[in-house]
Amino acid sequence: MKTDERILQFFAEHEGEYVSGETLAKALDVSRAAVWKVIKKLIEQGHNITSQRHVGYRYQSGQVLSVPMINQLTKSDWPIRLFDTLDSTNTYAKEALTNGDILEPTMIVANHQTAGRGRLGRQFVSPAETGLYISFALPLEVGTKVVPGLLTTGTAVAVARAIKKTLGIDLEFKWVNDLIFQSFKVGGILTEGVMDFESQGVSAIVVGIGLNLLRPKNLDASLENKVGGMVDKLTVSRNTIVAAIKDEFVALYQTYNAGDFLEAYRMHNIVLDQIVTVKYGRNLVTGTAKSINNQGYLIIDTGDDVITIDSGEVLKVNLPETIYRG
Known part of the structure; x- marks a missing residue:
């Protein structure tokens, strides 16, 4: 671990406290000059570190993403790879899984994406410092059963629980992968498979999560x-x-x-009991969204037939009491 990472880890363990340069130097077995140099660098990067003469340095949480800080706050020991800028966390994860660079479940986080994407290759606007762009790279053992509908819907519930704990707000869902707050889309989930060329089977899964914590500026009309x-x-x-x-x-x-989370997903889903238009494959279906089954599939009643849709996109939801236009 680099000296700056070690100092951040130490600060994470003593956040809000003043720590002397001498204490830091002894704990990390470096010189006080090295401590001062690293702290100056961290401040230039945007970390909120204040100093008081004869007392020391104090770190306070800011918006700069930091692996040591995240590790101090999380219970999980899955490794984290953090980047200031990536084209896409999902693209990075897929490439790393394919070339053997990732061999265990790993979290990839970016402060900014230059080519963030959602379903059907659509752009996901991903400005720096206002959102979170995360992918989970998940290698699979041979024979592992994957239910994409449950993984995507389950991820939505997991994200909503995390947002409730941290921001105190309740997210809603638009089947299958949109996250909604106050009638606006504030995030999405993109689940993708990685194929093994020899077995022609799925060797890994990537689950991407894009979140707008703040509303992006300069949006397309x-x-x-x-x-x-x-x-x-x-x-x-x-x-x-x-x-x-x-x-x-x-x-x-x-x-x-x-599927233990499905009841929570259904309770907060904006499409149920509404008239919707759904695209799946090359087909368009309009009908009433009756339910979400135990595989996470959407059940549509067209009036003439009841259709089960395992993968698709809700293009339109008739919600007269809201301004949602997705």
């Missing part, structure tokens, strides 16, 4: 009435939110195939 943010001002450290998401997802992943 087509997104103005659809995209929102969760809060007007971030008063909770993003490290705290990342740690909560990590813990909730790790707990969910152990048993998601049982």
Whole structure:
């Protein structure tokens, strides 16, 4: 671990306390000059570190993402890879899984994405410092049964639980992967498989999570009435939110195939009992969303038939009491 990471880890264990340069130097077995140099670098990077003569340094939570800070806050020991900028956390995860660079469940986090994407290759606007862009890279043992519908819906519930704990707000869901708050889309989930060329089977899964904590600025006109943010001002450290998401997802992943979370997903889903238009494959279906079954599939009553949709996209939801236009 680098000296800056070790200092951040020490600060994480003593957040809000003043720690002398001498204490830091002894604890990390470096010179006081080295401590001063690293702290200066951390401050330049945006970390909130104040100093008081003859007392020492004090670290307070800010919005700069930090692996040591996240590790101090999380219960899970899954490794974390943190980047200031990536094209896409899902793309990075898929490439790392394919080339053998990731061999165990791993969390990838980016402060900014230059080519964030959602379902059907759509752009997911991913500005720096206002959101969270996360992927879980999940290698699979041979013969592992994967139920994508349950993994995506379960992830939505896990994220909602983490947001409730940290920001105190309740998210809703639009089947299958949109996260909604106050009638605006504030996040999405993208679950993708990684194929093994020899076996022609799925060797790994990537679960991507994109969140707008604050509403992105300069949105395209087509997104103005659809995209929102969760809060007007971030008063909770993003490290705290990342740690909560990590813990909730790790707990969910152990048993998601049982679908124990489905009742919570149904209770907060905006499409049930509404007239919807759904695209699946090349087909468009309009009808009443009757239920979400135990595999996470959407059941549509068209009036002439009852259709089970395992993978698709709700293009339109008739919700006259809200302004949601997704």
